[in-house]
Amino acid sequence: MASTSATSAERGRATRQRLLDAAVTLVPEVGWGGVTTRLVAERAGVAPGVVHYHFASVTDLLVAAGLAFTGGLLDSLADELRARPGIGEGVDWLLGELSRYGGTDPASLLVVEMFLASTRLPELRERLAGQIAAFRSRVAAWLAEAGYQGDAPTAAAMLAAALDGVVLHRSLDPGLDVAAMAGPLRTMLGIPEEPS
Amino acid sequence: MASTSATSAERGRATRQRLLDAAVTLVPEVGWGGVTTRLVAERAGVAPGVVHYHFASVTDLLVAAGLAFTGGLLDSLADELRARPGIGEGVDWLLGELSRYGGTDPASLLVVEMFLASTRLPELRERLAGQIAAFRSRVAAWLAEAGYQGDAPTAAAMLAAALDGVVLHRSLDPGLDVAAMAGPLRTMLGIPEEPS
DNA sequence: GTATGATTTGGGCGACGGCCCAAGTCGTAC
DNA sequence: GTACGACTTGGGCCGTCGCCCAAATCATAC
Numbered sequence: 380m381a382s383t384s385a386t387s388a389e390r391g392r393a394t395r396q397r398l399l400d401a402a403v404t405l406v407p408e409v410g411w412g413g414v415t416t417r418l419v420a421e422r423a424g425v426a427p428g429v430v431h432y433h434f435a436s437v438t439d440l441l442v443a444a445g446l447a448f449t450g451g452l453l454d455s456l457a458d459e460l461r462a463r464p465g466i467g468e469g470v471d472w473l474l475g476e477l478s479r480y481g482g483t484d485p486a487s488l489l490v491v492e493m494f495l496a497s498t499r500l501p502e503l504r505e506r507l508a509g510q511i512a513a514f515r516s517r518v519a520a521w522l523a524e525a526g527y528q529g530d531a532p533t534a535a536a537m538l539a540a541a542l543d544g545v546v547l548h549r550s551l552d553p554g555l556d557v558a559a560m561a562g563p564l565r566t567m568l569g570i571p572e573e574p575s
Numbered sequence: 576m577a578s579t580s581a582t583s584a585e586r587g588r589a590t591r592q593r594l595l596d597a598a599v600t601l602v603p604e605v606g607w608g609g610v611t612t613r614l615v616a617e618r619a620g621v622a623p624g625v626v627h628y629h630f631a632s633v634t635d636l637l638v639a640a641g642l643a644f645t646g647g648l649l650d651s652l653a654d655e656l657r658a659r660p661g662i663g664e665g666v667d668w669l670l671g672e673l674s675r676y677g678g679t680d681p682a683s684l685l686v687v688e689m690f691l692a693s694t695r696l697p698e699l700r701e702r703l704a705g706q707i708a709a710f711r712s713r714v715a716a717w718l719a720e721a722g723y724q725g726d727a728p729t730a731a732a733m734l735a736a737a738l739d740g741v742v743l744h745r746s747l748d749p750g751l752d753v754a755a756m757a758g759p760l761r762t763m764l765g766i767p768e769e770p771s
Numbered sequence: 772g773t774a775t776g777a778t779t780t781g782g783g784c785g786a787c788g789g790c791c792c793a794a795g796t797c798g799t800a801c
Numbered sequence: 802g803t804a805c806g807a808c809t810t811g812g813g814c815c816g817t818c819g820c821c822c823a824a825a826t827c828a829t830a831c
Contacts, residue, residue, distance in 0.1 A: 386828070391778060410695065412608035416819060426780045431820055433778095488694060494743060495687055498679060499606065508747045529758070536744065536751060537737070537759040544740025547690060548732065551704045555732060562725070563733040567763035582798075587808055612789060622810045627790055629808095773831085780825070788817070795810070801803085 395433045397423040402444035407488035411496045414441060442503045445493045450510055452486065457517040466525045467570045470538075471561065477542060478557050482550025491547065515539055528569055537567070591629045593619040598640035603684035607692045610637060638699045641689045646706055648682065653713040662721045663766045666734075667757065673738060674753050678746025687743065711735055724765055733763070 401422035405414045416437055420427040434440040456476070463469040480487045497504035519535035527534060541564065549555045597618035601610045612633055616623040630636040652672070659665040676683045693700035715731035723730060737760065745751050 386777090388777070390828095394778080410608060410691065412606060415817080417817085428780060428782090428821080429778080437819070483694060488691070491687065491691055494746060495606065495684070495691065498684060498746060504747065511744070511747055530755065533752065533755045534759055537741075537756050540740035540744045540756075541733070541737040542740065543743055544736035544738065545733075547739055547743065548707070548736045550690060550694060551700065551707055556729065559726065559729045560733050560736075563730055563763045566765070567759045569762065582807090584807070586797095590808080611787085613787090624791080624810060624812090625808085633789070775828105775830075777828095778826080780823105782822095784819105784821080786818080789815100791814080792812095793810100796808080798805105798807095800805075 391433070394423070394425060394429060397425070398430060398433060398440060399444040399447060402440050403448050403489065404485065406441065406445070406492050407485035411441060411492040438500070441496070442500065442506075445489065445496075445503070446506055446510070448486075448489060449493065449507065452490075453510055453514040457514055457521075460518065460521050464525065466522065466527060466568055467565065469521065469525070470564055470568065470570070473538075473542060474557055474561050474564070477545060477549075480546050481553060482546050482548070483553065487546050487550065490543075491550075511539075522568075534568060538564070541567075587629070590619070590621060590625060593621070594626060594629055594636060595640040595643060598636050599644050599685065600681065602637065602641070602688050603681035607637060607688040634696070637692070638696065638702075641685065641692075642699070642702055642706070644682075644685060645689060645703065648686075649706055649710040653710055653717075656714065656717050660721065662718065662723060662764055663761065665717065665721070666760055666764065666766070669734075669738060670753055670757050670760070673741060673745075676742050677749060678742050678744070679749065683742050683746065686739075687746075707735075718764075730764060734760070737763075 398419060401419045402414060405419060405422055409418070414437065416430050417427045419437070419440065420430050423429075430437065430440065434443070459472065459476075460469050463472055493503065493507060497507050515532070515535050518539060519531040522535055522538075523531040545555070545557065545560060549557070594615060597615045598610060601615055601618055605614070610633065612626050613623045615633070615636065616626050619625075626633065626636065630639070655668065655672075656665050659668055689699065689703060693703050711728070711731050714735060715727040718731055718734075719727040741751070741753065741756060745753070
C-alpha cells in the first residue's frame, strides 16, 4: 500500500501535521500557555524530541497550528455566506452557525486564546489581523452585493464584532437565546422581521 | 501618624491589597498563566513567601483580584448608564467609553483573560457569570425605563455582547472606527440618527 | 552488502515553577 | 521585663519546563 511505502519526507510531513492537529485540540483544553512539549508529543503519539525537530519552539508550533485553523474557518464562513443571496438568509445562517459555536466549544476557545496570545506575539498578531481584515472585506462585499443600504464596511465590522461578542458571552451564560438575537441584528441591518 | 501606628492586622490588609493590585496589573502584561509567585511578590514589593501567607494559591489570588476589578468596573458602568435619561445619550456615552477600552489596554486584556480562565475554573466562572447577569439586568431595566420598544432583556444582551465584540476586534485592528458604529447600534435600538 | 540522509528516540541539562517553613520583626498585653 | 500573636523573611524542596543531542531507525542509492 502507499502508506507502507511512504518516503521519509512524506512520513515527516504526516508527523508534522499530527503535531499541528494535536496543538489545535490541546489549546482549548489546557490554554495557550498550558501546552507543553511533552503534552503535544504524547497527544500526537510521538517522542518529545520530535516537536523541536519540526518546529523551532512550542510557540512556533502553536502559531502555525492556530493560523491554519482560523484561516480555514474564516474562508469557509465567507464561502458559505457568499452562497446566500439575501441578507436575511445570511444572517439567519450565521446565527445558526453561532449555535454551533457556543463559546465553550473548542473552536471558540481556540480563537479567543489566539486573540490573547496575539497581544504578546507581534507576528501572530499581524497575520491574524490580516485574516480577519480579509474576512471583513468579503462580508462587506457580500452585504453590498445583497443591496445593503448604508456603509457596508462599517456594518460588516459591527456584524462580525457582534457575533464574536455573542460567542464570548455565551461561554459564560450558555442559556443566552441566540435565536432571539436575530431580531436586533435584522433591525440593525435594515431587514424586516421574518413572517413565520 | 496613623500610618506609622498601624496594627499588624491593618498592615496585613494593606499588604494583601498591594498583592491584589499587583495581580491586576500583571495579568494583562504577562497573561493569566504567566503570573508567578515571585513576579507578583516583586511587583508588590514584598517577599515571595507573603503571597502564600495571604492566599492559598496563586490562582486564588488571581481570582480574587480579577473579580474585584470586574465587579467595580461593571458597577460603575451601570451607574453611569442609569444617569443618562435617553437611550441615544446612553449609547453615545457607551461608545465614548469604548474608545477608552481599545482592546489592547490593561482593562480589556484582564477581562478577556478572565473569560478564558473561567472556562477552566468553575468557581471563577460562576461568580463572573453572576456579575455579568446582574449587569445585563441593570442595562435591561435602563432600556425599559427609557422607553425601549421591544424585548429589553434581549436587546441588553445583544448590546453588551456587541460592545465586548468591538473591544475584542479593536485589539487586533486599532483602526476600527468606533464612532461609525454608533449608526448600526442606534438603528438596532430603534433610535433615529443624530442630527449633528 | 555499505553509505546516505531524513526522521525518530529517549534521556539529560539548566532554569524556573508552586508551595512550604524555621527563623525573625514588631506592636500589644500583662 | 516576658509572652503572645500577626505578619514577614528568604531560602529550600521537588516537580516540570523548553530545548538539546548522541544514538537508533529505515527506505533509498550505489
